[in-house]
Amino acid sequence: MPLSRPLLPDYDVIIIGAGAAGLMCALTAGQRGRKVLILDHANKIGKKILISGGGRCNFTNLYAEPANYLSENRHFCISALRRYTQWDFQALVNKYGIAWHEKTLGQLFCDNRSGDIVNMLVAECRDADVTIRLKTQLEKIKPVTNGETCRYRITSSLGEFTCQSLVIATGGLSFPTMGATGLGYDIGRQFGHQLVARRPGLVPFTLPAAWLRRFGELAGVSAEVVVSCGHQSFREKLLFTHRGVSGPAILQISSYWQEGETVSINWLPGVEIESWLRTLQLERPKAETRTVLSEYLTRRLALALCENGNLRRLTDKGHKPINQYTDAELKALADSLENWALTPSGTEGYKKAEVTLGGVSTDEVSSKTLESQRQPGLFFVGEVLDVTGHLGGFNFQWAWASGHCAGQYV
CATH class of the missing domain: 2.40.30.10 (Translation factors)
Incomplete structure (x- = not known):
């Protein structure tokens, strides 16, 4: 299991966040032969996945398309959504024999429990030799430049690690009781990225x-x-x-x-x-x-x-x-x-909001690779970006799509 592998000092890719986008990015990069480490402060993998859809995870939507997303740049999500579609994720679910059903308006839910999706993603990460560490506090991120090469030194409660590519998959501010924080936004600011004003979305x-x-x-x-x-x-x-x-x-x-x-x-x-x-x-x-x-x-x-x-x-x-x-x-x-x-x-605020509107501006992030255009080797995926989907599986599809696309370039 990824949790039991020994820690190494150096990785090709370090991903901050063991949620939907982070896990998808990790398994995709790992399948390319990249040495990947995921760090998360939570005590469980994919905590938001586990509680989603009333415990049955509305994991995608048959009608997912760019028109279902809000962003200051409405065109940003097009590339990722076209390159990793709802049909691609549905095929992965079918590969694991996970029973699912369609509810109204194209929403796909697990027949049994959300944990089936988490277990599937963890299995894919295990097969791709991804290492995952939970209950880990991030203390400092420092870019280290050697000539034209930039690496990152991550200081955490588990010690120091270095990597060539750093992926921010920390999610938004919704569900603070589940451990949501503004860490991803702080990292964005650290490297000069502008933030689009954030507020609760999909909220009573x-x-x-x-x-x-x-x-x-x-x-x-x-x-x-x-x-x-x-x-x-x-x-x-x-x-x-x-x-x-x-x-x-x-x-x-x-x-x-x-x-x-x-x-x-x-x-x-x-x-x-x-x-x-x-x-x-x-x-x-x-x-x-x-x-x-x-x-x-x-x-x-x-x-x-x-x-x-x-x-x-x-x-x-x-x-x-x-x-x-x-x-x-x-x-x-x-x-x-x-x-x-x-x-x-x-x-009702972030405590009842399904998502966070706004986030790291897409103006200086590549829509093809999800890499920062300000800082080489820094990537943003999922909800931390200023891309927010409608209710009904669209935000998970953005997580899968953005994570997969970044995973091809880290």
Whole structure:
């Protein structure tokens, strides 16, 4: 096993971080015959992989493509994603006989447990003679130049090591209870790299106390909605919580939301709402508003919408029969249901965020090799870079793709 190999003073490649990107980079480099050491401060390999997907790891997405990623340079991820695709990682999973299934929207999950993916990556690292050391604190990184050759001296709690290529695969700030730190960003700064402002992504919204007094009792209720912010929209489930709203739709749009902005919710996606209401006026004129809304939404949600906000007076708390709406009122009702305004007070922060937006700027990193253009032999892979995927396996696919591509050049 990689954990039991004796430590050597010199390596071709040292990787900081035993997560998804780091492991993929290590096994790829090791398969090329490179002598590889992974150092990580955690007590387990791939801790975030283990907890992902509710313990079943949403390891990739069938529809992964550059449009699913946010970055100040939207073109940066194209090269890596094309050279190591979701089909390539799926083939590796199949090679190990790991049972998987597709959920909605192309998301691939393990049938059993996330540990199957970690064990697969560790086995690949073992076969490639990769050495892994956990519970290791990084103390100092110093470049050592000899003529035109640059090596790195790593001082750690295990001693000193040198390497030709140094890979930063430390991830972001999400899940600090799992040991996430800003180490990768500090290393980027040390070597002159600019950082794109970081903030929590794929994260639940918190809402003002006044809103919670009206809707807090819906905690646990969900509905399929279309949620929009700016020019971006997602159609998925929204979930009410004791502190605000969550669910896939909210997590997705949170990556596009900025503090103070309003989010729009369509409570009846796929329904031509005004046309539907006019039909009801003819076919069921005496039906109450709350009754007809309950045919698409849970009764609790339909009542809450009717008893609060714009609909409270318009619908007489939901008691107003459909045939009593004027033409203007019907249009207003349709518009409220299609463009319900929600202004979050904030987010749940890094403790609940799936990812970290921003990071090491891609301006001075090669999209082909993932090597720094400021510092020879220094590479950045995975979440530490300013590349963030949508919810649904896209961030793992970026980890696999960026790790694999860097592993071909270290």
